[in-house]
Amino acid sequence: MTTNSAVVLADAASYAAAVEEATRAAAAYYATGESTLDDDAYDRLARGIAAYEEEHPQEVLAGSPTGKVAGGTATGDVPHTVPMLSLDNVFSAEQFVTWTASVERRIGRPVTAWSVEPKLDGLAVAVRYHEGRLQQLITRGDGTAGEDVSHAIGTVLGLPERLEDPVTLEVRGEILMTDEQFDAANAARTAHGAAPFANPRNGAAGTLRAKDRPYRVEMTFFAYGALALPGSGGLAETLTGLPHSEILRYVAGLGVHTAADTAVAPRTAATAEEVRAGVEDIAAQRATLPFGIDGIVIKADLAADQRDAGTGTRAPRWAIAYKLPAVEKVTRLLGVEWNVGRTGIIAPRAVLEPVEIDGSTVSYATLHNPADITRRDLRLGDRVMVYKAGDIIPRIEAPVAHLRTGDEKPIEFPESCPRCGSAIDTGEQRWRCTRGRDCRLVASVSYAAGRDQLDIEGLGGTRVVQLVDAGFVTDFADLFTLERDQLLGLERMGETSTDNLLAAIETARTRPLSRVFCALGVRGTGRSMSRRIARHFATMDRIVAADAEALQQVDGIGKEKAAGVVSELAELAPLVAKLVAAGVNMTEPGATPPPEPGAVREEEAEAGEGAAAGGRPEGLPLDGMTVVVTGAMTGALEKLSRNEMNELIERAGGKSSSSVSKRTSLLVAGEKAGSKRTKAEDLGVRIAEPAEFAEMVGSFLG
Known part of the structure; x- marks a missing residue:
């Protein structure tokens, strides 16, 4: 989780400068989202200010953001019926435990129910309904009064114009842009x-306040609470006594959008340990x-606990x-590198x-393609917002345009292939060398022969270069037609090394379909996706014959990726035909192909049940289980790579995963298992x- 680091302020002058910088940043942040600081930098500055003030209470400046809603910079002229406050933060499990203890001391008893829900990265708003009709949309402002932004009604998904019941109440929540809405908004703006x-x-903040734009931008609302308004009758008493979790369910029943139908739905917990698991x-x-x-966000769920704990200013x-580590920061774009992938794709990379x-x-960071650079109007020297989450490759969201100095320079696009000098096919968004895979033939063949693909021992990069230079290999299918005399004619290839390489190639001929498909290097697929595709279709001819709709039945393949896979498989058809002619295995052991549309397999008709969806027969030892592997394997599993372990899991009916969560069914913990074992416990x-584990899947160990 996030560390509690803070900017160190040495004296009154640095403290005053920090207050000025934080106030300026907060004002821009709450006005348009265009702060001079990213969230992490602002948080560290605010913590430094608070620490200095704690040590020097006599020097606290009136303009300090400490203890103020929106840093004391936001304003509004629409009074809130009940103050609309911010939240204090914790940054570690230890701080959270200390906080829960302080709540229980304050109320004089243990808290028996906590609500755990996502802290959405948007703008807090109050939405007023009168007799079931959407009437007014108000920003949080300074907590006591906000700005009327009712002009945005109609552009916010999740806020029905009429509720299911004709009640008078105020729903509070966050307005944000989803990733899809963000991309659509930027496309509209640049157009x-x-x-x-x-x-x-930034997009949500700017859009919520904007009027009279010549284009429409949508946003989404997520409710996190509700309260009765004057004229609501008995609803006030009802809502006052309901637990927070019941209020969210009540609001959802009225037709208002909540996080309940997402992967991070609010949940209740009885203990601090359960809260931590939810976090x-x-x-x-x-x-x-x-x-x-x-x-x-963690809240005492019961109304009585909330009342007795009280509220600060x-x-x-x-x-x-409970703040998570920052995944978004501002830095400078120094340059752009143009790299050529093994399929000939020319990919820009930000330095x-x-x-x-x-x-x-x-x-x-990735820059996707030249059109993406143009659309985002990126320039060398720009201050850019960089985003990273989990294992995702960092990407640039956009330039922070208001920080430009005028010294930024245009990014130059290549006029010919940066690797071989051939022409570039610019007909699609992703530019490609006109030589395609031939531009990176050595890389393409080396990839196919790699351990996680065909695993051809003895075929390293140097040997591949020899084979390509000699004209023996024009694609990796040619490996399976190599002759002994050809290899003996190569430099540093004696009889023993030649025979060993031929034996390794012969073994590769029998690899499962999942590895052969992975060796093809289809864009948008990798080791895990190749296994899923092979398990689903069972044979190569079914994969090649599949249309985009059929491919979308595979877990993790959407409409766009499916279309790309179909297109590339058509391009790879000659290579697949050469592999078939060379006698390379084209089936996945243990996989059962899906039935033809409208067909019922004979075994299903007889038994009333058959192979599980996606080509996985029932009754396998790991059927329906999500399995995580960590640490060094021993015994029968010692020589298996992590990819081979994942293959083993999926052959045995399970689903491999890299992270432990409450959805994990089993953790295979080897030596030095570390934090994943602790989390699983x-x-x-x-x-x-x-x-x-080896005993569990013994029959699948080959």
């Missing part, structure tokens, strides 16, 4: 000559969510934000001024030693 938003929060689970989903979160004492994000130093996940 109209405007600078793209730097990040989704870990939501944090684990962060990288895959279609919207941003920057933490987890800035934040309630019964709720806290960045190094910046630490989520515990690692980021010096490079905390979550109550079943743990198996390598020997026990």
Whole structure:
């Protein structure tokens, strides 16, 4: 989780400068989202200010953001019926335990129910309904009054114009942009000559307040609470006594959008340990969510506990934000490298001024394609917003346009292939060398022969270069037609090394379909996806014959990726035909192909049940289980690579995963298992030693 680092302020002058900088940044942040500081930098500055003030209370400046909603910079002229406050933060499990103890001391009893929910990275708003009709939309402002932004009604998904019941109440929540809405917003802005938003929060802040734009931008609302308004009748008494979790369910029943139908749905917990498990689970989903979160909100669920804990001037004492590590920071774009992939794709890569994000130093980021650079109006020297979450490759969201100095320079695009000098096919968004895979033939063949693909021992990069230079190999299918005399004619190839290489190639001929498909290097697929595709279709001819709709039945393949796979398989058809002619295996052991549309397999008709969806027969030892492997394997598993372990798991009916969460069924823990074992123990996940796991899947160990 996030460390509690803070900017160190040595004297009154540095403190005053920090207050000025924080106030200026907060004012821009709450006005348009265009702060001069990213969230992590602002948090560290604010903590430094608070620490200085704690040590020097006599020097506290009136303009300090400490203890103020929105840093004391936001304003509004629409009074809130009940103050709309911020949340205090914790940054570690230890701080959270200390906070829960303070809540229980304050109320004089243990808290028996906690609510755990995502902290959405948007703008807090109050939404007023009168007799079931949407009437007014108000920003949080300074907590006592906000700005009327009702002109945005109609652009916010999740806020029905009419509720299911004709009640009068105020729903509070966050307005944000999903990733899809953010991309659509920037496409609309750049099409109209405007600078793209730097990040989704910037987009939501700017859009919520904008009027009379010549284009429409959508946002999404997520409710996190509700309260009765004057004229609501008995609803006030009802809501006052309901637990927070029941209020969310009530609001959802009225038709208002909540996080209940997402992967990070609010949940209740009875103990601090259960809360921590909920925090870990939501944090684990962060990288895959279609919207941003920057933490987890924990609240005392019962109304009585909230009442007895009380509320401060800035934040309630019964709720806290457990902040997650920053995944977004501002740094400088120093240059652009143009790299050619093994399929001939010419991919730009951003060279960045190094910046630490989520515990690692980021010096490079993906730029996708030349059209993406143009659309985002990126320039050398730009201050850019860089995003990283989980294991995702860092990417640049957009330039922070308001920080430009005028010294930025255009990015130059290559006029010919940076690797071989051939022409470039610019007909699609992703540029490609006209020689395609031939541009990177050595890389393509070396990849196919790699350990996680065909695993041809003795065929390293130097040997591949020899084969290509001699004209023996024009694609990796040619490996299977190599003759002994050809190899003996190569430099440093004696009889023993030749025979060993031919034996390794012969073994590769029998590899399972999943490895052969992975060796093809189809864009958008890798080791895990290749296994899923092979398990689903069972044979290569079924994969090649599949259309985009059929491919979308495979877990993790969407419409766009499916179309790309179909297109590339058509291009690879001659290579697949050569592999078939060379006698390379084209089936996946243990996989059962899906039935033809409208067909019923004979065994299903007889038994009333058959192979599981996706080509996996029932009754396998790991059927329906999500398995994580960590640490060094021993015994029968000692020589298996991590990819081979994942293959073993999937052959045995399970699903391999790289992270432990409450959805994990089994952790295979080898020597030096480390933090994953600790987390599994905390979550109550079943743990198996390598020997026990080998016994479980014994019949699948080949």
